[in-house]
Amino acid sequence: xxxxxxxxxxxxxxFYAAAALLPAIVLLxxxxxxxxxxxxxxxxxxxxxxxxxxxAFAAILLETAxxxxxxxxxxxxxxxxxxxxxxxxxxxxxxxxxxxxxxKYSWHQPAFNYMFDGIVYAVFVSLAxxxxxxxxxxxxxxVAFSRAFLAVPAHMAFAVFMGIFYGRARCHARRGNxxxxxxxxxxxxxxxxxLHGFYDACLMVSTNLSMVVFVGFVIFMYFFVSRVVKTAAAxxxxx
Numbered sequence: 340x341x342x343x344x345x346x347x348x349x350x351x352x353x354f355y356a357a358a359a360l361l362p363a364i365v366l367l368x369x370x371x372x373x374x375x376x377x378x379x380x381x382x383x384x385x386x387x388x389x390x391x392x393x394x395a396f397a398a399i400l401l402e403t404a405x406x407x408x409x410x411x412x413x414x415x416x417x418x419x420x421x422x423x424x425x426x427x428x429x430x431x432x433x434x435x436x437x438x439x440x441x442x443k444y445s446w447h448q449p450a451f452n453y454m455f456d457g458i459v460y461a462v463f464v465s466l467a468x469x470x471x472x473x474x475x476x477x478x479x480x481x482v483a484f485s486r487a488f489l490a491v492p493a494h495m496a497f498a499v500f501m502g503i504f505y506g507r508a509r510c511h512a513r514r515g516n517x518x519x520x521x522x523x524x525x526x527x528x529x530x531x532x533x534l535h536g537f538y539d540a541c542l543m544v545s546t547n548l549s550m551v552v553f554v555g556f557v558i559f560m561y562f563f564v565s566r567v568v569k570t571a572a573a574x575x576x577x578x
Contacts, residue, residue: 362487363466366495370462373455373572380450384463390440391467397439401432421543426536434531437464438501438524446509455575457506458499458568461527465498466491489557496564497535501527503571510578534560 371378405428413420445451445460504527511519538560541553 362491366492367463367466370459370495370568373568374453374459374575375572376453376455376575377450379456379459383445383448383450384459386444387441387460387463388467390444391437391464394433394436394440394464395467397436398433401436402428405429405432418544422540425538425540425543426532429539430532430536434497434501434528434535437461437498438505438528438531440464441501441505442524446512451509452578453575454506454510454578455571457504457509458502458571461498461502461505462495465494465501492561493535493538493557496560497531497538499564499567500534501531503527503567504530506578513578 371384406424409415409420409423409428413423441461441464444464445456450456451460504523508520508523508527511517511523537556538553541549541556
């Protein structure tokens with residue numbers, strides 16, 4: 340009797356997991372296929388996925404601390420509160436944690452020898468899908484559908500911008516230009532934070548105007564990022 344009850348439950352959990360993981364798998368494959376010149380070692384990519392999972396846990400801790408402090412600077416529930424929450428708490432925590440584990444697992448890798456590698460590595464850390472699995476199991480398949488077309492591609496877009504500057508930073512570091520390496524790392528982090536923060540702020544403020552801006556921003560960002568990926572892949576070259 341217990342087996343009869345257990346089997347449908349396991350099947351449902353597997354279906355939810357597949358719904359949560361599939362969008363990330365599709366986008367990871369999309370980026371991986373654009374790495375035309377030299378494919379990255381599978382073991383390194385798996386470590387980056389692990390780094391993405393660890394970054395999600397780190398971000399939860401940072402966001403919890405940020406949300407505890409934030410009411411001292413803005414009235415809870417106000418538009419200013421949501422803007423601060425989106426940019427200074429959520430975006431800074433998540434993108435900062437991703438950059439930390441991205442650099443930890445890939446910066447000194449011998450395989451990190453082409454410019455496009457920075458994009459590959461950043462996207463693999465960003466799309467570890469832990470957050471998506473959590474949302475789908477918490478809120479169901481309706482969330483899986485919306486996140487498949489909005490949140491998951493958005494996180495890839497943020498990672499692409501971080502990855503462009505991350506590749507440039509590693510190139511400068513290889514050439515002994517530490518100042519340029521640091522400035523590009525900062526640029527990658529800031530660009531990801533600004534995009535992530537703007538995306539979340541539009542949703543959190545949730546007025547008619549903010550939702551119109553959100554839709555326009557998402558459409559523009561996806562088309563623009565698609566062109567950036569294709570251009571970066573076509574122009575890829577050794578460091």
